[in-house]
Amino acid sequence: MRQKVVLVTGANGEIGHGLIRYLAENTEANIVALDVVPLDKSLRDLCSSYIVGDILDQMLLGRLVVEHEIATIFHLASILSTKAEYNPETAHRINVEGTLNLLRLAVEQSQWQGTPVKFIYPSSIAAFGIPTLAEKMKAGPAKEDEWHHPTTMYGCNKLYCENLGHYYGAFYRQLAADCGTAETIDFRSIRFPGLISAETIPTGGTSDYGPEMLHAAAQGEPYACFVRPDTKIPFMVMPDAIKALVRLADAPRERISQIVYNVTSFSLSAQDIHDIVMKAFPEAQIDFEVDACRQKIVDTWPEEIDDSAARRDWDWQPDYDCDRAFNEYLIPAIRSRYQKVEMK
Numbered sequence: 001m002r003q004k005v006v007l008v009t010g011a012n013g014e015i016g017h018g019l020i021r022y023l024a025e026n027t028e029a030n031i032v033a034l035d036v037v038p039l040d041k042s043l044r045d046l047c048s049s050y051i052v053g054d055i056l057d058q059m060l061l062g063r064l065v066v067e068h069e070i071a072t073i074f075h076l077a078s079i080l081s082t083k084a085e086y087n088p089e090t091a092h093r094i095n096v097e098g099t100l101n102l103l104r105l106a107v108e109q110s111q112w113q114g115t116p117v118k119f120i121y122p123s124s125i126a127a128f129g130i131p132t133l134a135e136k137m138k139a140g141p142a143k144e145d146e147w148h149h150p151t152t153m154y155g156c157n158k159l160y161c162e163n164l165g166h167y168y169g170a171f172y173r174q175l176a177a178d179c180g181t182a183e184t185i186d187f188r189s190i191r192f193p194g195l196i197s198a199e200t201i202p203t204g205g206t207s208d209y210g211p212e213m214l215h216a217a218a219q220g221e222p223y224a225c226f227v228r229p230d231t232k233i234p235f236m237v238m239p240d241a242i243k244a245l246v247r248l249a250d251a252p253r254e255r256i257s258q259i260v261y262n263v264t265s266f267s268l269s270a271q272d273i274h275d276i277v278m279k280a281f282p283e284a285q286i287d288f289e290v291d292a293c294r295q296k297i298v299d300t301w302p303e304e305i306d307d308s309a310a311r312r313d314w315d316w317q318p319d320y321d322c323d324r325a326f327n328e329y330l331i332p333a334i335r336s337r338y339q340k341v342e343m344k
């Protein structure tokens with residue numbers, strides 16, 4: 001008998017680390033991890049199997065379904081907003097064609113199993129695009145259906161893949177003879193703000209100045225923040241991001257009233273983060289050296305987002321406000337992490 005599994009793509013990434021640990025510690029799930037690089041050693045024992053491979057490799061995905069019955073997919077693999085601008089077409093292939101491959105795999109699996117495969121997709125504040133800074137300042141909390149003109153390849157990819165998920169969940173091959181009877185997928189997506197983890201440092205994102213400032217300070221390394229001090233966007237710590245993914249995946253289907261949900265915890269300016277970090281690590285050396293191009297990207301992202309739909313439909317509530325996030329999670333965990341490294 002094939003084993004029923006939860007597939008996690010992009011398993012080695014920041015969210016992958018937190019999610020795999022959470023699922024292993026709190027559920028009975030058999031986790032199959034997929035990533036282009038070998039899975040972090042600390043995660044290997046937590047998974048039933050881990051596969052090194054590319055989501056663009058159709059043969060690999062074909063083999064995956066021969067061996068496993070996939071009940072849920074957390075499709076985390078993605079090229080983030082800064083990295084995507086260096087090679088937008090490659091980013092498009094990974095972010096869109098990769099997602100398309102997994103959506104098709106999920107539909108086929110749903111049809112074989114006669115029950116919808118759950119497809120959980122992290123989207124992003126990058127899906128928003130506010131045309132001018134003046135509009136950003138007076139916009140107020142952005143709702144899911146507002147400001148749909150992202151200016152990055154990553155943002156375009158995320159917005160489009162949310163729509164692809166909607167299509168695969170409700171309209172896939174809508175003119176086929178078996179339309180309406182064939183099983184399809186249960187697609188659910190979350191628009192995350194900038195994420196900050198104590199365990200990992202992000203790569204290739206444009207909200208990275210937040211976590212980078214903190215991790216650099218804790219390691220005693222100088223840091224030049226690449227956005228203006230007044231730049232404000234929403235952030236969330238990793239435990240809350242994992243909570244949101246798991247809560248959304250577990251929510252009864254009848255309570256899900258939309259394809260994409262905003263979630264948020266707290267909004268901070270780069271100056272706010274600087275001040276919090278300096279208080280915790282007074283020796284830190286943090287400057288502001290604005291990168292005009294990356295600044296332009298962050299200037300299109302909302303200062304705040306409205307997550308009332310998630311609160312209403314699946315009782316979303318973050319565990320960490322700003323104070324708790326830094327004082328009870330980030331600062332102590334990061335401090336002990338780098339102290340341990342020094343002692344080694």
Ligand code: SER
Pocket residue numbers: 080081082123124125126154192193194195204205206207208
């Ligand atoms: N963290 C992402 C990025 O910076 C935004 O969701 O690309």
